[in-house]
Structure formats: C-alpha cells, structure tokens
Amino acid sequence: MNFCPNCGAKVNYQIPEGDDRPRHVCPACGEIHYQNPKLVVGVIPEWQGRILLCRRAIAPREGLWTLPAGYLENGETAADGARRETWEEARARVDDLVPYALFDLTFVNQLYLIFRGTMLSEDCRPGDESLAVGFFTEAEIPWEAIAFKVIEETLRRYFRDTSGPGFSFQTGRIHPPVRKE
C-alpha cells in the first residue's frame, strides 16, 4: 500500500500509538489501514464413494488437479462461499456441508477451510476456470498431479478417515513449498 484508500495521501508504514506492529497509517486523515489474512473456502464433493476433482485451466498450476475452492466473499457465509466455488469451478451442486479441515498458510496470509459435502446429483462439467472435472476413488486420485500441498494434505487425511473410525475435524499448518533447483 502506497496511498491512503480513504483520502489519497501518501501513507507511512509505522507502529501506531498503542500498537505493537507496523501498519499503513495516513498522515493526512489519520486512518490506520489494517491488513489481515484471507479465508479460502472449499469442498470435498462426495458422490457414491468417489470425490470430485477439477483440473485447473488457469495459473498457478494450470493442468493440475484440485478441489473446488476460492476466496470467501464479503456478505456470504463460509458454507455459501464453498457452494459457490463448487458451482463456479465444477458446475456441481453440493449440500449438507460439514466443516472438515482448517489449515494455516501463514506464508501467504491465508487460511483454508474445507467442508465435506454431498453432491445433489452426478451433474457436473468444467466451469470457466477448469479444463476437466472427474470422480475419483482413493486409488484413482492423481497424487502426482495435485495442484496444492494443502489440497493433497486434505485428501490424505480424508481418505485416512474414510478407512478409519470416522471423520474428525482436522487442523494443521502448511509450510511453503521447497523450490526444486
């Protein structure tokens, strides 16, 4: 942030009085501009023993597979956001959403909240941001072509729970990917 969104003056980056960390502060109108993590909401869409994945049509990780997920928008509940993303990316309808996993990704100031959800029918087709959509059992998952570490971790835990004593709410922290030389 360079300029005050409120009045247009050039902002300073300084620790406000009574605070303990630097913020963007406007010397003209006095506004303190806080910046906070964003919530990504997603779904594991379940259909008759399989789950739905989407193959990404856009950067980053174009061509790789992921769960329907995206930023929660102002004015919508987390579950509504997750349903919206499932429609946008896979043209699929899910219901009975149950929170399943919460992951911290502090290196990108994001949290992922993933629900389990039941598809209302097998209807689905790629949305604008997807190249393909498809149903997978654990054995069929393209593990080497999953777009994001947080999605792989979600799926690993999900399939561990499906073959175990049942689902319990999962939490964890995802660290930045190590870049291969």
Add this chain to the structure above:
Amino acid sequence: MNFCPNCGAKVNYQIPEGDDRPRHVCPACGEIHYQNPKLVVGVIPEWQGRILLCRRAIAPREGLWTLPAGYLENGETAADGARRETWEEARARVDDLVPYALFDLTFVNQLYLIFRGTMLSEDCRPGDESLAVGFFTEAEIPWEAIAFKVIEETLRRYFRDTSGPGFSFQTGRIHPPVRKE
C-alpha cells in the same frame, strides 16, 4: 475505498470483466482491489471447572463481559492469534487449543473461530483493553451482561456440551442485533 492504494488514482466501483460482482477498480494502473471477510479468533480459557471472561474497557460494549478474541493478524496461525489475544486482554497463557466453534457474521463481514484452551496457571490480570478478568462456572456467568451475541451463543453451546456427551465442533450464523426502541 476512494483512491487506489497502489497508485493513488481515484478508483471506480464496477464489475470487472469476467467477474460477477462490483469491485474497486483502478482506471490508471488496472489493479482490482478485492475486499474479503475478516477472521476473529478467540479462546474459551478453561481453569479447574471454570472459564475466564474479560470485562471490556473499550467501546463497543464497554463494561460488558466477553471471551478473549480479536482479529487474526497477517503471519500468525489462528491458534497463535487466539493465544495472543488471550495474553493481550487477560494476561493469561493458554495451550492445547482445540477448535470449538465457527460462526458467520455476514452483516459485519466477519467469521469467529473460537478455540477451547487450557490455562497454564491461574495467573491473569486485566490487559489494556479490559477492566477486569474473572473465572466463572455456568451458574456464575453474567448472562445479562455478555458483550456480543456470538459470545453468548458460544458460551451457551459450550455449557450444553460440558453437561452432555462431550464437545463437537459447532457452526452457526449470527444475525444482526435487533435495535430496541
């Protein structure tokens, strides 16, 4: 938002190409400025059959009681943020945080994520934003003087669970308070 935080030009409020809702868009540098809900993280601090509450020293709801809670900051995990708020508001240390409840407050573009946590000792004292701190059983809770509906709902469910079959992850939606005439 009136001015572009990036380049300082006056922004337009319009639906970007390929989008479905209006955003603040800069006609000069092209930046789209998304605005997303914020996550409030908090703790139910447990100590020997009681929980810790704080009496607010600041607006809104000065003088009323609440759980330690506040906005998650960039760069911290949800649990770290909840621990920090507990220290700032009650000078208490909590550990073994377990996610307990997630509430949507779409009318203020917030989500509340409340953990259960065990106090490491009974040490506590009011932080800068608190007038008092204290320990309460269910019968001792000042139900008529709880600062926020989301906190009251969290506490009601918590005490229902303590006298029932155990804790399960809670979700819900809080609607705006009805103003009394």
